[in-house]
Amino acid sequence: MRKVCVVITARPSYSRIKAALAAIKADPRLELQLVVAASALLDRYGATDKIIEAEGFKVDRRVYMIVEGENLVTSAKSTGLGLSELATVLDELKPDMVVSIADRFETMATAVAAAYLHLPLVHVQGGEITGSIDEKVRHAVTKLADIHLVASDRAAGRVIRMGENASRVHVTGCPSIDVARAAIAEPMTTDDLFSTYGGVGPRLDMSNGYIVVMQHPVTQEHELARWQVDQTLAAIRAMDMPTLWLWPNVDAGSALTARGLRAGRERGELSNIHFFKNLPPEEFLRVLKRSACIVGNSSVGIRECAYLGVPAVNIGSRQSGRDRGRNVVDVGYCSDDILNALKSCVAGGHSEKDTLYGDGYAGTRMADVLATAPLSIDKRLPY
Amino acid sequence: MRKVCVVITARPSYSRIKAALAAIKADPRLELQLVVAASALLDRYGATDKIIEAEGFKVDRRVYMIVEGENLVTSAKSTGLGLSELATVLDELKPDMVVSIADRFETMATAVAAAYLHLPLVHVQGGEITGSIDEKVRHAVTKLADIHLVASDRAAGRVIRMGENASRVHVTGCPSIDVARAAIAEPMTTDDLFSTYGGVGPRLDMSNGYIVVMQHPVTQEHELARWQVDQTLAAIRAMDMPTLWLWPNVDAGSALTARGLRAGRERGELSNIHFFKNLPPEEFLRVLKRSACIVGNSSVGIRECAYLGVPAVNIGSRQSGRDRGRNVVDVGYCSDDILNALKSCVAGGHSEKDTLYGDGYAGTRMADVLATAPLSIDKRLPY
């Protein structure tokens, strides 16, 4: 039985991988080891570890690694601390392979720890293109990884062109689409989001359509983060539709974003906006499926919404380069542009399902690869 | 004036880069910042920091980062500690660019720290192919780097195929060849190596030819390190020529190698071998130029000896994949094979100069690139 150690460092990574976790857990050939680390342990980012346990997974280890400060220096220091701690954890758990998800700064800690301990590293979601520092992290992790589980044929092609052995690159689709597929097959678990999930801001009447916003700071421009969020706020106020705004994640710059939102709220300007810190992922997807449009720079607008057919106003450079379905409209940071795109998206309505990022069955494909792929840590460029 | 921060983490990295350091220091467009870290600070690896100062460079910062244990876990922990420390150091020095050399495990700390602090990262010696974990580290650093200073056209081609922008890839040659060119133009500084440079073992008569040995542990097989060094010892004893053996570097497995050497010495078997911990690099090159053959798995046999024309018996997988000149004979680990190759190399004599790894003028080319290349940290895969 192969021991598969999955390291979860953030709420969105968990949302993305959970269908695969369930498939690993259900597969008799595999034993799941779960390490929860970084912002996934922190209350102010939604205490993801408690969600994970509530959803039936056992957390084998917790690794506190975020050094406070939310700037570039502490991003690096957090990664160093995490690398040092994860080395100990992996040495104790002795997995047969280690799974690292996507491309956030702290995932480098997982990747380097696994590589240096000579454990086969599985990278989920390599070969994609985006803006920001994530670009460097993602491809560096590809070069450290031994098995690649990618979302699309185009991603597979890029991983192979970077010199990875084609026999180790598996197109599974993204397991976040599995969650989307399952989630929208179920009804909402509540008919009153506001009393069920708390958050701050007024109760909104959502019966005549509503908008969802998720906007993360763009790390290479973090001094602009405040200005950017103010532009989006202005567009949302002008649009004057009920709006659900999801709180941003830990990252250099996110304190500034959060401060912009708080300031707006305290000036009493945000009467059509309700803020949630963390919705259950499935519920969020159902909320999204019923929404008129998603606005911001989250990958959800590009990935899950391709499958859901929900229009996405994608702001700025954060998702630039990512493969897009027909549901996406790209705009700059200015409130006028955001507002125009938003109006046009709401008017145009939902589009057809696009399986660009997966067909909803990635989890079992991933488990099957993990159970059967040759385990080797030898690599060599083929050219 | 651009501030160029070079991070030196090991003696061989210093040997390799020093011609470039001199050129940076001499260039009025550049200011050199020197950080010495890891095993380069440790007495038992030759106190490289003191050599650096003795050769006229100012050490701006020292970063202790090696966690003792010499195993896989401590390699990872050392890198984590180094990353955390280097983040602080780079934040204080505020360089315009950071130079990371080659592919040892701890260089990942420099590369990640620079990338996360949004400092342009210059990678020296990317695009090469070798065995061992270095392969992963080297190419991952390439994906984190913004400017690539490579040794050969073939290396440049590989870096570009991995997706790097060709305009940022510069074929400079390796500055270690500059050192070799300069060193062999000078006479030996001593006619008595043994009293000048100490070490342990008998004084040898080198007037009728001698052999040089450098054998590092191969990290992915570190339990075999002891057996491997014993095979080489047996071949050297059987060859019965005067032999200068250079002590191995810090790495998982090196304690085992060192123990094998000590055991042999204490059994009194090594009457034709003298061990040196650290020779001055230039003197070492002159010793090498005058030698009949180099034996072991050091890159010196492949790189500098191509230029010097000295035959090299290259043992095992450590240098596999590296581009070779006509001076190299590859053998396995067994003493018989090593002995046969050694006899044939000694009989064949020196070969012609081969500029495969550089023509001896890399340092000034590098300084010129550092002074003039556009500074940008934005990257995107072109395919």
Added chain:
Amino acid sequence: MRKVCVVITARPSYSRIKAALAAIKADPRLELQLVVAASALLDRYGATDKIIEAEGFKVDRRVYMIVEGENLVTSAKSTGLGLSELATVLDELKPDMVVSIADRFETMATAVAAAYLHLPLVHVQGGEITGSIDEKVRHAVTKLADIHLVASDRAAGRVIRMGENASRVHVTGCPSIDVARAAIAEPMTTDDLFSTYGGVGPRLDMSNGYIVVMQHPVTQEHELARWQVDQTLAAIRAMDMPTLWLWPNVDAGSALTARGLRAGRERGELSNIHFFKNLPPEEFLRVLKRSACIVGNSSVGIRECAYLGVPAVNIGSRQSGRDRGRNVVDVGYCSDDILNALKSCVAGGHSEKDTLYGDGYAGTRMADVLATAPLSIDKRLPY
């Protein structure tokens, strides 16, 4: 000229020591080196480093050391990280002595780093008695320290009885009293606290008397922190006087305290309370001097208020053991007891100045000791 390195790790430590910093800076025999670390660097605790610079001090080094999580494990990990970093910083700054203030968990990092680097350690505010883990930290720092600057004769007696050499124990008074003395000699800088200093909650009419609250979590009972703050809230609501509530500091448990306050505020129950994150220390003292009473468990109620003559309702165990002036009434955590004490304090009015913790001239006394005390790191128990 002696170089004096002062390490500031939290806002209250800065408030306490700033009169001494000014005296050190002004003394021609001394050179001030200032290291700002831990929560003193963090926006959510008031960005103390920026206040320090705004008040005319140069910050020589910043050390990020708080590992997020706000629990017991991360308190220890933060201290470990800080120790590792401060070792490097002190080695570079090469001070003639290091000053550590009081007894928060992270001050152990300063004390151990100085002791292990063989730098004379000056401890400010040893020999006092309180509840909580601070008790262990404070006296352990005393045993690591070489020079003791204590607030009172009673504190001096305790330090000496613990085995410290009486010639190295100096009763200077606490420099926070210097600040209080100077602050109340000046008028308020604003007549509208609410628009000047922000915060959240209603504008209050303070013309007919008001109360100040500062309540920190008690670390050894951190699961009770939420209940405790709720009791205080209930008393304050029942008292129905205008109330200024100062936000608690970083510590295991403080997230729970903060959550209790936020919940109350969002239930709309707190119409007579305004919350401030951080008032300028001098302004805070003037606000305090004009208040009817201070409520909570801050040392301010015991120390500065002794000098100011302001009544203090001191809740629970946090300040237990501390020497008290006649202005203090001790109560348990229950809202009824708090309310009764509050009524009686407000009715009783202010008391006479008590110099128990200093007469307002500690700063210059401290600078004088630092400039003249013998520097030695040798210690031995006298019994």
Added chain:
Amino acid sequence: MRKVCVVITARPSYSRIKAALAAIKADPRLELQLVVAASALLDRYGATDKIIEAEGFKVDRRVYMIVEGENLVTSAKSTGLGLSELATVLDELKPDMVVSIADRFETMATAVAAAYLHLPLVHVQGGEITGSIDEKVRHAVTKLADIHLVASDRAAGRVIRMGENASRVHVTGCPSIDVARAAIAEPMTTDDLFSTYGGVGPRLDMSNGYIVVMQHPVTQEHELARWQVDQTLAAIRAMDMPTLWLWPNVDAGSALTARGLRAGRERGELSNIHFFKNLPPEEFLRVLKRSACIVGNSSVGIRECAYLGVPAVNIGSRQSGRDRGRNVVDVGYCSDDILNALKSCVAGGHSEKDTLYGDGYAGTRMADVLATAPLSIDKRLPY
């Protein structure tokens, strides 16, 4: 059943505590958790972890924490790293109490981690007096500790005078004396130390008496360490008796000591000395019991040799302040003084057993205290 976590960080600490470990393991009221850390994990200090396992104890966790460099900065950094790691380990093991032994620099990591995690801290061997930085560490650990297991009545008196509650101070004797008692009741396990335990140097004829040397660097004078060891070497050469020299432990300065020894050995001056890296503790005690004298600055000369009645020439300040039995002669560092004392000790022969540091039954007393003492982490100075 109480879980007792013992943290072993060095070979001598293990030797000292092992009788207590056996008693804890044998006690049905107690469960032993063993953490091995720092130099106790390192091959070059004798791989104490492997000895521990060979002697029948289970090692629950290994914590690599020594940052290489062997200077003051790395002592502090190692302690910081250890604190950070031990916090995680203790949080996972969830012991009911944590045992920290003696006063080496890295023991502070154990003490602070336990205190900050609110685990009752048991300190073994407090209340003693010595020279060097250990003095600060030892008494600081006393102030962090909740239960004190001390070697002698005089030590107990000091701990209580420092303000510790007398009911928590237990005079158990030192368990190293238990080992001595048991060891000398057995015959030597070999009649050929040299082939059994290896080491370097000539085989010696020990039948006509021999000397044992253990000399550690004195950290506060670490630049003198080389000179000091050279003086001792000169005395030993002049004495010209067969001599067994035990290799020093990790500490700032020990590299210099080791270098002095190596240099002497390589100059061929040491024909009457054999060096051992690590003898099994019991065998060492039997060797000691049969020796004419011990020379150096190890606590063994003061402690075990009091019980054994073996004369001890105690060099320099390292043991100054420690309570002495009648077997000790104190001398300075100069070779003449050492030689004279050595001659007089050898001439005087063995003295009577002195139970100053214990009667040989400390282990079971300790286990009994651990099984029955009230567990509390509340402390307050009584004066």
